[in-house]
Amino acid sequence: xxxxxxxxxxxxxxxxxxxxxxxxxxxxGAQTGELALASVEEVDAAVESAQAAFETWGKxxxxxxxxxxxxxxxxxxxxxDELAALLTAEHGKVLSDSAGEIARGIENIEYACGxxxxxxxxxxxSASTGVDVYTVRQPLGVVTGITPFNFPMMVPxxxxxxxxxxxxxxxxxxxxxxPSAPLFMAELFQQAGFPAGVLNVVQGDKVAVDRLxxxxxxxxxxxxxxxxxxxxxxxxxxxxGKRVQALGGAKNHMxxxxxxxxxxxxxxxxxxxxxxxxxxxxxISVVAVVGAVADPLVDAIxxxxxxxxxxxxxxxxxxxxxxxxxxxxxRVAGFIGSAVxxxxxxxxxxxxxNFDNDGYFIGVSLIDNVTTTMDCYTNEIFGPxxxxxxxxxxxxxxxxxKNNPWGNGAAIFTQNGGAARQFQEDxxxxxxxxxxxxxxxxxxxxxxxxxxxxxxDTTMYGPEGIRFYTRAKVITSRWPDPAQSRVDLGxxxxx
Ligand code: NAD
Numbered sequence: 497x498x499x500x501x502x503x504x505x506x507x508x509x510x511x512x513x514x515x516x517x518x519x520x521x522x523x524x525g526a527q528t529g530e531l532a533l534a535s536v537e538e539v540d541a542a543v544e545s546a547q548a549a550f551e552t553w554g555k556x557x558x559x560x561x562x563x564x565x566x567x568x569x570x571x572x573x574x575x576x577d578e579l580a581a582l583l584t585a586e587h588g589k590v591l592s593d594s595a596g597e598i599a600r601g602i603e604n605i606e607y608a609c610g611x612x613x614x615x616x617x618x619x620x621x622s623a624s625t626g627v628d629v630y631t632v633r634q635p636l637g638v639v640t641g642i643t644p645f646n647f648p649m650m651v652p653x654x655x656x657x658x659x660x661x662x663x664x665x666x667x668x669x670x671x672x673x674x675p676s677a678p679l680f681m682a683e684l685f686q687q688a689g690f691p692a693g694v695l696n697v698v699q700g701d702k703v704a705v706d707r708l709x710x711x712x713x714x715x716x717x718x719x720x721x722x723x724x725x726x727x728x729x730x731x732x733x734x735x736x737g738k739r740v741q742a743l744g745g746a747k748n749h750m751x752x753x754x755x756x757x758x759x760x761x762x763x764x765x766x767x768x769x770x771x772x773x774x775x776x777x778x779x780i781s782v783v784a785v786v787g788a789v790a791d792p793l794v795d796a797i798x799x800x801x802x803x804x805x806x807x808x809x810x811x812x813x814x815x816x817x818x819x820x821x822x823x824x825x826x827r828v829a830g831f832i833g834s835a836v837x838x839x840x841x842x843x844x845x846x847x848x849x850n851f852d853n854d855g856y857f858i859g860v861s862l863i864d865n866v867t868t869t870m871d872c873y874t875n876e877i878f879g880p881x882x883x884x885x886x887x888x889x890x891x892x893x894x895x896x897x898k899n900n901p902w903g904n905g906a907a908i909f910t911q912n913g914g915a916a917r918q919f920q921e922d923x924x925x926x927x928x929x930x931x932x933x934x935x936x937x938x939x940x941x942x943x944x945x946x947x948x949x950x951x952x953d954t955t956m957y958g959p960e961g962i963r964f965y966t967r968a969k970v971i972t973s974r975w976p977d978p979a980q981s982r983v984d985l986g987x988x989x990x991x
Contacts (some may be wrong), residue, residue, distance in 0.1 A: 500531045500675050502538060502699055503682050505545035506692025513538060517672055517701070522588035522818040523808040525854035529586075531675055534700035539667075539707040542696040546638040546665040547713045549693030554635050554663045558612045561661055568657075568688035569605040572598065575684060579677050581810075583649055586674035588817040588856070589772045590809040594649075594677075601653030603939035604957050608657030614962045615662070627974045633966035635663030636715040636739070640708045642729065643678070644721040645671035645820055646775045646878075652678050654943065655718045656685075658961040660694060667696045667714070669704050673820055709733045716964065718956065719743065720777075723876075723902070723948050730951035740952035741964055743777070743944060745876040746904035750780045750933055751893035751919065753910040754787040760931065761909040762796035768907075768933035769882035770804060770860045773816050775824075777949075778905045778927070778934045782866070782873065782883045784893035790886050794843060794864055797882070801844050801860050808855070818856040819879055825856045828879030834871040835863045835883075846880060868896065876902070890915065898924040904945030907933050926950065 500519060502509045511532030519529035534542075572579070580594035587594070619630040641655040652668055659666050670678040682697045698704050708714055709732045716739035719729040723744035730742040750768070752761050768780035785793055809817035819825045829847050836842055841864040849859025858880065866873050866883040873883055887893045897906050907929035908919040916930045926945035929935030937943050937958065944955025954960040979987040 497527060498529045498676075500529050500679060500699060502532060502534060502542065503679060503686075503695075503697040504538070504542045505696065506686055509538070509541075511538065511699075515703075519586055519673070519675065520821075521585055521855075522820055523810070523853075523855040523857075525822070525856065529676065531672055532699050533672070534698040534704040536703065536707045539698050539700070539704050539711065542667045542698045543638055543708070543711050543713050545693035545696055546667050549691055550635075550637050550665045553660075553665055553691060553694050554637070556663070558615065561663070562609055562611060564689050565605060565609045565611070565657060565661055568685055568690070569602060569609065571684040571688055572602055572605065572681065575680070579649060579680060582680055583674065583677040584809040584817070586676055587645065587648060588809050588820060589775075590814045590817050591812075593772050594809070597647055597650045600936070601650040604653045605657045607939040607958065608661035611661035611962075614959070615966070623972070626976060627972060629970065629972045631968050631970045633662075633962075633968055635966060637664060638667065638713050639664045639716040639718065639965060640667045640669065640714050641718045642669045642705055642708065642721070643671055645673035646772070646777070647720075648674040648677050649681060651720045652681065654720070654957045654961070656695060658957060659718075659965045660690070662962060662965040664965055665694050667698060667708060669698050669700055669708060672699065672701055675699050705729070706732070709738070710736050712736075714738060716740070717742070718964070720956070726951050739964065741944075741954050741956055742951040743956060744949050744951065745878075745902060746777045746779075746945060746949050747781050747876055747900055747902045748778060748905040748907070748925075749782045749784050749893070749897050749900070750907040750909065751784045751887075751890070751897075752786065752789060752793055753890060753908065753912065753915055754789045755911045756789060756909040757911065758789065758792050758796050761793060762800055764907075764909065764931075764933035765793075765797050765882060766800045766804070770801070770816055770880045773819055774880040775820065775878055776934070778936050780882065780907065780933050781877065782885055782896070784885050784887050784896050786887045786890055786893055790884070794862070794884060797862055798843055801862060804860060806849065806851075806857060806859060816860070816880065819858060820856065822856050824879065825858050828858055828877055828881060831872045831875065831877050831879075831881060832861050832863070835866065838870045838872075839865075840867075840870060840872065840883075841865045868899070890918075894919070894922045900924075901948045902945065903947035904949040905929065905935055907931075907935060926955065
């Protein structure tokens with residue numbers, strides 16, 4: 497069994513805290529690693545290293561920062577297979593999903609390679625006679641990222657490239673469930689030639705998070721995880737005077753209008769609800785079907801579900817893997833049970849799918865005739881369960897989204913451009929898909945929801961990410977007319 501450590505000041509640091517936790521392969525239930533859990537002193541050592549590195553990194557030229565970022569990008573690309581294998585072994589998602597997650601992460605490294613363009617600032621000549629005013633953006637110092645289990649590679653890459661390219665140094669606290677892939681990624685970052693201390697990794701739990709949120713040298717915190725912890729992180733970090741962006745949970749709706757292409761909508765619903773076992777903050781959790789299209793859509797989804805292959809993520813034919821823990825699996829099963837008790841129609845019951853192994857597997861579920869008071873509707877299930885809410889009108893579908901406390905993503909399926917355009921205006925969510933079920937923005941836009949899906953100052957990555965990791969400085973300069981110089985500079989007096 498391997499021991500998983502911190503990376504502090506450029507070296508793998510054996511833990512001194514004496515606290516550890518197990519890391520498991522969700523496909524087998526076997527423990528594969530023992531993870532160090534950082535003490536306050538270990539977090540302090542990581543922040544101290546980052547603070548020392550900032551003194552020079554913050555002043556390093558844009559050209560050097562960009563060159564190193566390109567090298568890092570190439571190293572991640574060259575090691576995709578190894579990273580994906582580490583990721584699947586601890587998360588459980590199928591290998592193609594792991595590779596896809598890494599590809600979405602690389603988009604953010606590529607965006608950060610263009611940092612020169614993003615840090616150009618702005619300039620007004622002659623705001624007054626002889627007076628120019630200009631704005632530059634400067635790094636903050638040490639920043640931290642606290643990340644969830646469900647995207648152990650992509651979410652750290654939403655943060656690190658933009659933060660570091662902007663001149664900050666970074667302390668990453670990955671999820672304790674699947675820490676090996678982000679740790680290996682940090683080793684590749686070292687290999688790319690970034691100076692020691694520019695990126696540190698502390699493994700840990702609440703002890704590490706709390707220390708990062710109170711440490712006076714940490715200037716900003718980026719968080720992605722569940723809504724209660726996002727709220728907590730925002731409150732605690734703000735109270736300690738830090739900038740915060742904290743992304744929380746979700747309950748994403750897909751509205752299907754009567755004119756939608758049923759096959760397209762059913763394919764989309766199945767991949768968006770059951771991909772990565774539903775453990776995606778942009779997973780579709782509710783289909784709001786308008787009118788008579790409901791019956792054929794439910795049938796089309798059911799047919800597709802029966803063809804899904806569920807198994808160990810390392811098997812080439814698996815399309816869906818296990819859940820992250822046995823507790824997560826049992827929680828999902830509980831929601832299906834509650835739906836039966838509360839009068840919904842369970843069209844496909846994932847609990848009936850038998851698996852002859854000790855992994856944390858559950859089958860896919862489809863629940864029809866769900867109402868907004870049922871537990872399966874009011875909670876973020878975070879598993880392979882799709883609820884169908886039948887609506888009489890477009891407005892009813894839009895109101896469901898409006899009245900839901902979360903507002904991460906929302907999608908519409910229709911062939912009517914006018915309806916799609918109206919939805920884009922009406923949808924009470926931060927990211928909207930039109931005939932696209934999982935509208936995760938590309939790296940050069942920014943990612944973030946509304947309402948209980950986002951707390952803090954900005955959304956993440958893209959232009960908002962650069963704004964978050966930099967602060968503006970406005971310079972007002974006055975230079976006298978060179979013709980008035982006491983030394984004759986050769987200027988005509990009336991130039
Ligand atoms: P989580 O909130 O349990 O954990 C996230 C991070 O917070 C981890 O690093 C964990 O160690 C830390 N943490 C957990 N409990 C803590 C506590 N009491 N005090 C301080 N730190 C604590 O989330 P998770 O289970 O790892 O991830 C799944 C959740 O993340 C889902 O709710 C999902 O919707 C959400 N998520 C949201 C987005 C988004 O962009 N909005 C993206 C991915 C995941």
